[in-house]
Amino acid sequence: MSVTFADIEAAAGRLAGHAVETPLIESPALNDRLGRRVLIKPETLQRVGAFKFRGAFNRLSQLSADERTRGVVAFSSGNHAQGVALAARLLGMPALIVMPSDAPSVKVEATRSYGAEIRLYDRMTESREAIAAAIAAKRGAVIVPAFDDPHIIAGQGTAGLELVRQARARGAEFAAVLTPVGGGGLIAGVSTAVKGLSPETKIFGVEPAGYDDTLRSLRAGERIGVKPAFRTLCDALESPAPGEITFPMVQKNVSDIAAVDDAEVAEAVRYAAATLKLVVEPGGAAGLAALLAGKFANLPDGPAGLVLSGGNIDPDLLARILRREI
């Protein structure tokens, strides 16, 4: 099972009028700093503050009338939770989201504000998969995976379609496109869209240090999981392993993956606020962090596309990062 360019075009049709077509932003200051043209796709400006709305809406909009009545269940630390919750509300179906009790409170509150029922669980002692499966079975509800689902991947890919088309409208062809990587839904979809329109463009992914399961898997040639003993600032990217559907797409499309540590990510969040004037959450700034830290020695010359994937950061954490307490 894979996702085709046509699947992404179809998803774009479903999202039209529902998702925000986020703008393409260019910062002369960032271009100067990096010595190249960078065109930024701020999915921070997407509904729910992250690209996740795209995949969730694409998935939920294809449920049958019967399925809509019984509703959906998802588990997520935050952005997918919000995407599913808002898509469910817009489409008029119930949603229950299983969220870790230590998820950023801004994400839990936002998910609740979209009308979803929340079930908190303890990350250390409970299995979110088991909780979600039990609830879904009882309700006859559909479980909506965060990334390893063709409709989710196709939805995320619509950001890639827009990125290439918006860049062309300004006369730019991408030498490279960078995105953050968690479970791989974003990069699988975006890379398929970008390669479909511009086969020569190289795709680069960025993971948090310690959560570099996709990097390790690419090197090993098979899906490898990680069990980090520590957290990362990038709560949105804490997936333990690439997906069964996403990983072959990553293998096919992605040139390289880099890992960024918390200090590099915090610097990128500060840079985004101070220079780009954008609020970006740590996971959403992973690609920017890699560019600022010069992580990719093999980045081809020419314009780069950069996805800032989310902006849902607790105000207090942003304040601490701004004050260099992190």
Add this chain to the structure above:
Amino acid sequence: MSVTFADIEAAAGRLAGHAVETPLIESPALNDRLGRRVLIKPETLQRVGAFKFRGAFNRLSQLSADERTRGVVAFSSGNHAQGVALAARLLGMPALIVMPSDAPSVKVEATRSYGAEIRLYDRMTESREAIAAAIAAKRGAVIVPAFDDPHIIAGQGTAGLELVRQARARGAEFAAVLTPVGGGGLIAGVSTAVKGLSPETKIFGVEPAGYDDTLRSLRAGERIGVKPAFRTLCDALESPAPGEITFPMVQKNVSDIAAVDDAEVAEAVRYAAATLKLVVEPGGAAGLAALLAGKFANLPDGPAGLVLSGGNIDPDLLARILRREI
């Protein structure tokens, strides 16, 4: 002396390829909150982080070769300073900026980073006008006013041209357009541009409480100065009186002015960060503050255009606002 629509069109030609055409942003969350469609013009994403680059570049690009050699002098608490400094650097001329010693350090540092010479002065004991005049006389340099200059006003007006045209590209005609008001350069230029394209659109301005010189002047029918005993969070809007050129334009074009206090502005800065995912400085958020606080009882129904005029906020101040310490 006034500024015509044709002057603004000419300024747009000079700025093409130099200023950023800032995007038009729409937030479904803000639309829901306000019960109307709001299209946001984030001049936070402009070069130097504020609309001021537009006017400065328009002014400086029209200097003669001889004038360019002798350079420019300006006085400003920050955003005009940066606009003049960067425009001077891009056009290859020296710039000296007279800045108050208590200006936001982020603005002083940025101005210096663009290569300008800085002369700090004491707001309480010195006259910036006298200092600037003395330096300009000695150097034979041109003084670049912050707002009361037809080329500055025409440059700022280009944001209004873009705003209306970008909105039309999305099928929206503005019932109202809102901008912050300091000396009136932005609202004079933007209102002329907007009225030129869309005569029925009403224009609304927003000043900081205590610095409502334009509101008082409009009511009095003549230019009235204010001498507030206190500061405002909106350092960018602390002008003591409307300009000689800007005021008649405001009288002609502006339907109403509201004043917002520091608490309302801080709430708008928080809303911009948390929901819009945009970093906006207090003065830049004045229009948003007025909308969120429902300041205009006479705002016509229909789409509203909102200029977020600048994003140059000290990281520590932003942190304090995010933590609700202000």
